[in-house]
Amino acid sequence: MAKRKREITEAKIERFIKEGRGQGTGKEYLPWLRIQDVPSEGRATRGLGWTTGRRHELLSDIERDYCYLLDYSDDVSDIREQFPLLPLEETLLIAEKVGIRHPTDPKTGIPIVMTTDFLITFKDKNYARTVKPSSQIGDERTMEKFEIERLYWESRHIDWGMITDQDLPEALIRNIEWVHKEYHNDDISELGVFVVQNLQRILASRLQDGETIARACLACDEQLGLEVGTSLAMFRHFIARKIWSVNMHERIQPTLSAKDFMVTLEIERLAKGG
Structure with missing residues (x-):
């Protein structure tokens, strides 16, 4: 060449x-x-x-x-x-x-x-x-x-x-990098509104109870009959879109619970860039 x-x-x-x-x-x-x-x-x-x-x-x-x-x-x-x-x-x-x-x-x-x-x-x-x-x-x-x-x-x-x-800030950047590619998630249209809303509700409840991210996502996949990894990808999507928030200044580790997890309700923050 x-x-x-x-x-x-x-x-x-x-x-x-x-x-x-x-x-x-x-x-x-x-x-x-x-x-x-x-x-x-x-x-x-x-x-x-x-x-x-x-x-x-x-x-x-x-x-x-x-x-x-x-x-x-x-x-x-x-x-x-x-x-x-x-x-x-x-x-x-x-x-x-x-x-x-x-x-x-x-x-x-x-x-x-x-x-x-x-x-x-x-x-x-x-x-x-x-x-x-x-x-x-x-x-x-x-x-x-x-x-x-x-x-x-x-x-x-x-x-x-x-x-x-x-x-x-190294931790913040690595967290953004981890969620970045899930900002545009094809599963949204494939799963449909009803499944996505159920996933949000079930997964948010587990995370708020302090369950580890990996365990909560796996349980959510099993409960909804989804391919393993779907809920974790959606977790990253919700963080990227700022639908959910966590402490972005500490490295997100799926083997641990989501620190300072919160469901963000401000509608204007849901979709920067479309």
Whole structure:
């Protein structure tokens, strides 16, 4: 299989612009960079976002984890990853003014279009965030590139900041990761309203009595004649949709009871993203 050419050329930049990369919002947004365009740092992922309803192009583990947090927040209404700092001439001018060498492609020497990891709409206001491991923050060249990025967003009166792995709450992120794929659950339509309502009632009662998650889910499957694992998947769905709540800041362990379990009755919290 032929290797994908990842080097940057002027023609490639023009093609990306014509494709509409870096444009649009919500489900229609096209990231400037896709997983296949660059070597990834860690396990690159394309997760289907709750907020946007599209698959996100996440180039590292830390980007994925930060995106989980954004997706879980009720106050975030849009997430645009790999956002380009266009026009290119602007970052070139910034670099020249502050005496910093503008990033270029190592093979072609062509100036690259710089990107910000995330442009976030939070409470109807945009925020730009760069997400990097803390081990990279002290690197002089990295900080130079951050300065170009900061000045770019400053000129647009948009708050820019850095997020490191030390800023990310590990337990909360792993819990969101555990329930994330069950946000869209095909069992809902297949089971039907009556079965789902019965499952909610039976399972909630067992969990409120302090039964372990695994035991309560298995008992619910048996009582309703469901395939083993159905109730556990639905438990994750209810948590993801915030129909039910638990203590998300402590790791959810199915072998234990659900800590601070509560049935959430606020209807407006039932279905973020549809």
